[in-house]
Amino acid sequence: MSEIVQAPSSSASGWSPGAVLRKLDRVWLAVLAVVAALAVLDPPQAWPSVVFTAEALWSILPFLLASVLLAAWTKATGLDQQIARATGGNPARVITLAALFGAMSPFCSCGVVPIIAALLAAGVPLAPVMAFWLASPLMDPQMFLLMLGEFGWPLTLAKAGAAVGLGLLGGAVTHALVRRGGLADAMRAGVGPKCCAAKKSLTPEPVTWRFWQTPERRGTFTVTSRDTGLFLLKWLTLAYLVESLMLAYVPAQMVGAWLGGDVWWAVPLAALVGIPSYLNGYAAVPTVAGLMELGMTPAAGLAFMLAGGVTSIPAAMAVFALVRRSVFALYVSLGLFGSLAASLLYLAWDVGAA
Numbered sequence: 207m208s209e210i211v212q213a214p215s216s217s218a219s220g221w222s223p224g225a226v227l228r229k230l231d232r233v234w235l236a237v238l239a240v241v242a243a244l245a246v247l248d249p250p251q252a253w254p255s256v257v258f259t260a261e262a263l264w265s266i267l268p269f270l271l272a273s274v275l276l277a278a279w280t281k282a283t284g285l286d287q288q289i290a291r292a293t294g295g296n297p298a299r300v301i302t303l304a305a306l307f308g309a310m311s312p313f314c315s316c317g318v319v320p321i322i323a324a325l326l327a328a329g330v331p332l333a334p335v336m337a338f339w340l341a342s343p344l345m346d347p348q349m350f351l352l353m354l355g356e357f358g359w360p361l362t363l364a365k366a367g368a369a370v371g372l373g374l375l376g377g378a379v380t381h382a383l384v385r386r387g388g389l390a391d392a393m394r395a396g397v398g399p400k401c402c403a404a405k406k407s408l409t410p411e412p413v414t415w416r417f418w419q420t421p422e423r424r425g426t427f428t429v430t431s432r433d434t435g436l437f438l439l440k441w442l443t444l445a446y447l448v449e450s451l452m453l454a455y456v457p458a459q460m461v462g463a464w465l466g467g468d469v470w471w472a473v474p475l476a477a478l479v480g481i482p483s484y485l486n487g488y489a490a491v492p493t494v495a496g497l498m499e500l501g502m503t504p505a506a507g508l509a510f511m512l513a514g515g516v517t518s519i520p521a522a523m524a525v526f527a528l529v530r531r532s533v534f535a536l537y538v539s540l541g542l543f544g545s546l547a548a549s550l551l552y553l554a555w556d557v558g559a560a
Contacts, residue, residue, distance in 0.1 A: 233440040233527075240447055244445060251454055258450040266320075266442065273320035274435040277327040282417040282427035285328070297381050304334035305373025308341030309366065318342045320438050320523045323393075327434065332392045332533070334383035340540060341373030343515045349491070356495050360556075361504050368512055368548035376540045383536070392533045441524040448519060473549050476506035477542060480498060480514030481522075490514065505553035509545055516541030 244252035261272075279285070311318075318339060325335045345366050353362040383389050417423035494507045502510075517538050526534050 218397065229397060231440060233444055237440075237444050237447060240451075242269070251451075255447060255450040255454070258453070259446040261442060262446040262449070263439075270320045270435070270438060270442070273324035274431055274438065277324040277434055278427045278430040279417075280324075280328045281430050282423045283415055284413050297331075297377075300331075300334045301337045301374065301377030301381065304337040304375060305341045305370050309345045309369040309375050310340035311342045312337075319442065319528065322525075323434060323438060323528055326393050326529075327430070331381075332384060332389055333377045335392075336380040336537070336540070337373040337377030339373075339374040339537065340516055341546070342367045343521070344369035344372065344512060352491050354459070356491050357504070361552075364508055364548070364552045365511060365557075368508070368552075369487060371548060372516070372540070372544040375544050376537075379540060380536065389530075389533055389536070392529050394528065394530055437527070438508075438524075442529045445521065445524045448523065452519070472503055472506040473509045473553055474546055476509040477500070477513035477546050477549065480510040480512075480545075481517050481519060481542075503553075505549050505556060508552050512545035513542055514549060516545065522531035 241252060241256060244255055311321075321342075322335060322339055325338070338404075350362060350366060353365060380389065414420065414423060417427060423465065490511055494502070494511055498504065498508070500506050522534075525537060529537070
């Protein structure tokens, strides 16, 4: 009796649907799933969301490329170890400079993520990175002038001061935690080089400026550029796609109805509502102006802009994928606490001035 030869099953050959799905990146699958769901459930919104995402990525492309190439260059040349040593000096001075520079830099909450990745990859200590990280999305010279024309001096100066203050607070708290042995490695495993790896070398190797002459260093540059670039691109794509949905489905009138009125809980509620419903920094200014016309108090408007600017869902998604959970939890906690504290201080000043 002859044996029956069976063809290999799809699972044995590695071509089963499950095996194929496991090989695909979950973030890109999520992007495709969101677009497909829009095409089925709300076709008129599908193309505007795709266009919004593409335009947002295009606007941030120079910063994305610069940060990726800078991270790869510092790693390939060995400059990351020298940077780590240079920024490991006087903590108060470095944190203060990082907070001030962050408040003057033109990066939104999503746009600052590539810069943070480059700084961490270069070996910059987490404390000044956190100071820059918290301050950067909240204020820049253009936003200052835009707010000044819309709200006047008191609220504009309050937000500028809160941006620097939040950066200083975040840097100081982070530095204290690091000194006590916490937050040893900021970046997730497998996401670029660990931020503290360069600091651990007491005698760093000399910088090799012409890294392309060494095959090993060329490989480091290529691999770091590819991995860091693809990682940031996929998460920022998903973040901007989510932001387009928030703009489409969270109307300002509804937020105004939640936050209107001079009640004690308006400020903390504004900080919480700002997280899921916040727009980008520039779009938030006319939006908050409209909400204030609907009854939102200036202090609640400040809380909405501060908390949402730091911890908005699109930015938080990219940050969560970049750093370890302990660092992410600290980032969100500092953003919420600092925003709430600054807004309550402004409320006390406003009530006292009235």
